[in-house]
Amino acid sequence: MQRAATVDAFAAARREPGSAVTRLARFVLERFPPARYGTLIAALVLCGAAGAALDGGEVLRIGWNQAWAAIACALAFVTLRVLDELRDEAADRMGRPDRPLPRGLVSRAELRALAVGAAFAGAAVAAALGPAALAWYGLALGQVWLLDLGGDRRPAVLRGMVAAALLHSGIVPTVLLVAWAATAVPSASAVPAATLLLVWGAGLALEVGRKTYAAGEERPGVATYSAALGRSRALALVALFLAVTGTGAAVLAFAVGVSVPVAVLPLVAALAVSSVLIAASARIGTGALGAGVPLAVLAALLWPVMLAWGFP
Numbered sequence: 001m002q003r004a005a006t007v008d009a010f011a012a013a014r015r016e017p018g019s020a021v022t023r024l025a026r027f028v029l030e031r032f033p034p035a036r037y038g039t040l041i042a043a044l045v046l047c048g049a050a051g052a053a054l055d056g057g058e059v060l061r062i063g064w065n066q067a068w069a070a071i072a073c074a075l076a077f078v079t080l081r082v083l084d085e086l087r088d089e090a091a092d093r094m095g096r097p098d099r100p101l102p103r104g105l106v107s108r109a110e111l112r113a114l115a116v117g118a119a120f121a122g123a124a125v126a127a128a129l130g131p132a133a134l135a136w137y138g139l140a141l142g143q144v145w146l147l148d149l150g151g152d153r154r155p156a157v158l159r160g161m162v163a164a165a166l167l168h169s170g171i172v173p174t175v176l177l178v179a180w181a182a183t184a185v186p187s188a189s190a191v192p193a194a195t196l197l198l199v200w201g202a203g204l205a206l207e208v209g210r211k212t213y214a215a216g217e218e219r220p221g222v223a224t225y226s227a228a229l230g231r232s233r234a235l236a237l238v239a240l241f242l243a244v245t246g247t248g249a250a251v252l253a254f255a256v257g258v259s260v261p262v263a264v265l266p267l268v269a270a271l272a273v274s275s276v277l278i279a280a281s282a283r284i285g286t287g288a289l290g291a292g293v294p295l296a297v298l299a300a301l302l303w304p305v306m307l308a309w310g311f312p
Contacts, residue, residue: 016103016104016105020106020110023105023106023110024106024110024111024114026100026105027100027105027106027111027114028078028114030100030105031081031085031099031100032077032078032081036294037074037077038074039298040206040294040297040298040301041070041073041074041077042070043298043301043302044073044172044175044176044179044199044301045066045069045070045073045179046062046066046301046302046304046305047176047179047195047198047199047301047302047304047305048069048176048177048178048179048180048182048183048195049061049062049066049069049179049180049182049183049305050304050305050307050308050309051176051180051186051191051192051195051252051304052180052183052184052186053183053184053308054191054252054255054256054304054307054308055184055186055187055189055191055192056184056187058184059308060305060308060309065129065182065183066179066182066183068125068128068129068182069129069133069178069179069182070179071122071125072122072125072126072129072133072137072178073122073175073178073179075118075119075121075122075125076118076119076122076137076140076141076144076171076175076178077175078114078118079115079118079119079122079141079144080144080147080171082111082112082114082115082118083115083144083145083147085099085100085101085111086101086108086111086112086115089101089102089108090221091221091222091223092222094219094220094221094222095219095220095221095222096219096222119141122137122141123137123138123141126138126178129178129181129182130181130182132181132185133178133181133182135181136174136175136177136178136180136181137175137178139174140171140174140175140178143167143170143171143174144171146167147164147167147168147171160228161223161224161225161228161229162225162228162229162237165204165207165208165225165237166204168203168204168207169200169203169204169207170200171203172199172200172202172203173196173199173200173203176195176196176199177196180192189255190251190252190254190255191252191255191256193251194248194249194251194252194255195248195252195304196248197244197245197247197248197251198245198248198249198252198300198301198303198304199248199301200244200248201241201242201243201244201245201246201247201248201300202241202245202297202300202301204237204241204244205238205241205242205245205293205296205297206293206294206297208225208234208237208238208241209238209289209290209293209294210290210293211223211224211225211226211234212224212225212226212231212234212235212238212286212289213226213227213231213286214226214231214285214286215231217286225237231281232278232281232282235277235278235281235284235289236277236278236281238274238277238289238293239273239274239275239277239278240274242270242273242274242277242293242296243267243270243271243274245266245270245296245297245300246266246267246268246269246270246271246300247267247270249266249267249270249300249303249304250263250264250265250266250267252303252304252307253266253303253307256307258307258312262312265312266300266303269299270296270300273292273296
């Protein structure tokens with residue numbers, strides 16, 4: 001506690017100009033850019049709405065419930081991002097001094113206030129969508145809190161990069177269920193299970209892909225999957241999770257009665273991308289990986305939407 005207060009006092013001495021609200025807005029734009037995250041959140045909400053429509057044999061309709069679900073989901077991910085910044089502060093001061101906390105854009109106290117405000121605002125929006133949406137939102141926040149625990153405070157089984165990835169992986173499917181609950185209650189059929197598998201794999205592929213760097217790009221004190229496992233193994237993990245995503249997409253198509261040749265298309269595409277990742281791991285740059293994995297995930301999230309709208 002005393003160390004955190006000392007760090008905040010030091011940062012306050014070189015705080016960037018502007019009001020707290022202005023600086024927090026700059027923080028969100030910098031660390032949670034709407035163009036990148038907004039697109040994926042919109043696709044996740046559409047995926048949940050489409051899954052619910054396919055599950056109930058209904059026509060996919062997009063309305064205010066889905067818009068509010070998108071706001072709730074965005075606030076959940078803002079909370080996660082802020083807690084990530086607080087947890088990674090020491091590593092950022094060592095290896096990424098250009099990040100908002102080390103350079104004095106915001107203080108720890110301001111970020112804590114933003115995290116609490118975003119969490120409660122998201123809970124209020126989820127409550128307006130109904131008790132089921134609020135329950136799933138509460139579960140998502142619980143997972144965010146567990147992820148935020150420092151490695152030395154987590155249960156032993158949850159320590160390490162791969163364990164952290166698996167812990168992280170539950171958040172995206174749970175947030176999907178917030179969006180699903182805004183439309184309908186999931187049934188016990190294969191449709192929700194396949195959609196959740198698709199989203200689970202997609203979330204893991206994004207998580208591992210964004211923390212996989214080339215050897216010359218590793219920074220001291222910054223934990224990455226490439227540093228912990230080796231770059232080729234980290235890329236193999238990304239490939240595995242993309243294959244899981246493709247499997248979920250194929251099972252979903254089978255479950256709603258799509259013909260076999262069409263149903264296997266996402267699995268074939270995922271396996272092709274995975275094969276390239278493994279075969280050309282030494283030649284794939286960080287920029288290509290950072291752009292390619294989100295695009296593959298975006299396409300997978302929109303697959304249920306295509307099925308719900310009768311294409312292919």
